[in-house]
Amino acid sequence: MSLSTHSIYFMRSIRSMQKLIILPLVSLFCLLQWAKIFNPSFSQNNDLLFPAISQNTSYALPAALTFDCSWNDACTSSILDTLDLYSAKATFFISAYWARRYPERVKEILERGHEIGSHSDLHRPFPSFDLDQKAQQLLSAKKSIRDTTGQEVLWFRPPYGIIDQETLRLCRAAGMYCVLWDIDSQDWKNVPPKKIAENIIGSIHPYSILLFQNGALNTVSALEELLPLLSQKGYQFCTISQLMQIH
Numbered sequence: 001m002s003l004s005t006h007s008i009y010f011m012r013s014i015r016s017m018q019k020l021i022i023l024p025l026v027s028l029f030c031l032l033q034w035a036k037i038f039n040p041s042f043s044q045n046n047d048l049l050f051p052a053i054s055q056n057t058s059y060a061l062p063a064a065l066t067f068d069c070s071w072n073d074a075c076t077s078s079i080l081d082t083l084d085l086y087s088a089k090a091t092f093f094i095s096a097y098w099a100r101r102y103p104e105r106v107k108e109i110l111e112r113g114h115e116i117g118s119h120s121d122l123h124r125p126f127p128s129f130d131l132d133q134k135a136q137q138l139l140s141a142k143k144s145i146r147d148t149t150g151q152e153v154l155w156f157r158p159p160y161g162i163i164d165q166e167t168l169r170l171c172r173a174a175g176m177y178c179v180l181w182d183i184d185s186q187d188w189k190n191v192p193p194k195k196i197a198e199n200i201i202g203s204i205h206p207y208s209i210l211l212f213q214n215g216a217l218n219t220v221s222a223l224e225e226l227l228p229l230l231s232q233k234g235y236q237f238c239t240i241s242q243l244m245q246i247h
């Protein structure tokens with residue numbers, strides 16, 4: 001594990017609550033300032049944040065692909081094939097009930113060189129849970145992934161990207177770090193592939209974390225459009241662990 005002195009916290013635009021976008025990986029200083037300004041307790045709770053990141057990655061222009069898996073499995077196979085075509089790696093954030101329903105697909109994702117993260121157990125917003133329920137959601141998902149893959153999961157993406165300090169603490173206590181994103185492809189709106197590709201191409205920068213869904217209609221077509229174009233520009237697509245240089 002390669003760690004430096006900076007800390008990082010991922011924030012996204014919360015779809016239904018607020019439109020706040022923070023570029024997470026290239027603006028660490030600004031991000032920490034934000035945390036201090038808007039939530040002073042963050043400055044005393046840096047253990048909640050991921051201690052990352054040097055710029056000495058082996059990837060020229062690294063960007064992390066992430067896919068949230070909570071609904072069906074109709075497109076996952078095509079997504080994996082498309083990623084293979086461009087030697088792209090990704091982190092798949094899976095809900096535990098999805099893992100229990102499609103255990104062979106979870107194993108295939110790993111066998112094909114990708115990474116598994118947790119997307120909770122039942123994919124419900126964490127603020128709707130009390131403390132015990134939040135802990136139960138985190139731990140039962142972790143156990144389901146361990147039972148399916150034999151691996152301890154390190155990354156947690158909260159459903160809908162909605163997170164609070166209590167969940168962050170529980171997440172760390174469970175041995176995980178919270179990962180959000182800075183660019184939402186908005187494929188979940190089932191907009192045309194060209195529009196999805198434009199959402200990414202217009203906003204991507206080195207160290208971006210891109211959000212896709214595995215069950216949206218046009219994700220594969222959008223990937224077929226944007227992966228070759230961005231690869232030509234020097235982007236290399238990787239997992240969250242690769243982005244963070246965790247080996």
Ligand SMILES: [Zn+2]
Pocket residue numbers: 068069070119123159160
């Ligand atoms: Zn989700």
